[in-house]
Amino acid sequence: MGHSVGSLIVISYVSQYKPEIRGMVLGSPALHVKTYVPFDRAFLRLLIKFNPNGHVNSYVGARMLTHDQDEIQARESDPLIARPIGNKLLLSVLEGGVNLVDQAPSIGIPALILSAGSDWVVHLSAQKEFFRRLGSSKKEMVVYPGFFHEVFHEKERAKPIQKAQEFIDSLYEG
Numbered sequence: 001m002g003h004s005v006g007s008l009i010v011i012s013y014v015s016q017y018k019p020e021i022r023g024m025v026l027g028s029p030a031l032h033v034k035t036y037v038p039f040d041r042a043f044l045r046l047l048i049k050f051n052p053n054g055h056v057n058s059y060v061g062a063r064m065l066t067h068d069q070d071e072i073q074a075r076e077s078d079p080l081i082a083r084p085i086g087n088k089l090l091l092s093v094l095e096g097g098v099n100l101v102d103q104a105p106s107i108g109i110p111a112l113i114l115s116a117g118s119d120w121v122v123h124l125s126a127q128k129e130f131f132r133r134l135g136s137s138k139k140e141m142v143v144y145p146g147f148f149h150e151v152f153h154e155k156e157r158a159k160p161i162q163k164a165q166e167f168i169d170s171l172y173e174g
Contacts, residue, residue: 001164003027003152004121008096011130015103022171023110023138025164027151028119031097032126033090044091055084064120065150068157101126104133111136112167114152114160117145140167 002010007029014024036059037043047054062075075081111134115127124143131141142163144151151160 001025001027002029004030004149005093007031008093008100011100011103011107012096014109015100015107021109023112023167025112025114025167027114027160027164028116028122028149029097029113029127029130030093030122031101031130032123033093033097034119034121034123035090035094041091041094044087044094047087048091052088053086055086056090057083058085060121060149064148066148066153066155067146068153068155071150071153097126101130101133104130105135108135108137110138110167110171112139112164113141114163115141115143116147116149116151116154117143118147119149121149 001024002008004027007026008031010024010026011029013019014021044056047056062072065075066072111131113127113131115124117124128141131139142160144154144156144160147154147156147160151157154160
């Protein structure tokens with residue numbers, strides 16, 4: 001199970017190592033991050049060339065992630081949540097997501113994708129393309145209209161949590 005960039009780690013692991021696992025649950029997989037910057041990859045490569053250890057500040061604030069006011073307050077007051085993101089890490093996420101969509105046909109394990117219908121962070125279209133190309137015969141994608149990126153931390157989080165539990169339970173039937 002993974003969420004956002006964590007989903008990329010799960011997908012990459014499954015694609016590369018073909019582990020004998022029952023399935024995967026992916027929450028808002030960051031297959032195509034919305035950077036809102038033209039030529040983002042080229043720009044990041046240039047920044048890395050001149051400052052290999054540099055970073056950019058993320059535009060993502062707590063209010064873009066969830067509607068839950070308690071979650072927003074917790075994120076805004078957490079000293080461990082920082083806005084800077086390493087240029088190399090961001091470039092890796094941007095390029096890695098594209099590669100994982102290309103690798104989707106080779107993934108044959110059951111998969112559940114839980115997506116946000118009003119995501120400010122990632123493109124839903126990339127998640128849909130990944131799902132369409134996914135090689136698994138048992139796959140499901142649920143889009144939650146109005147949800148922001150943090151599907152497991154939204155006001156109505158019980159819906160995706162219950163769906164994930166049902167999917168996991170189904171992997172153990174029979």
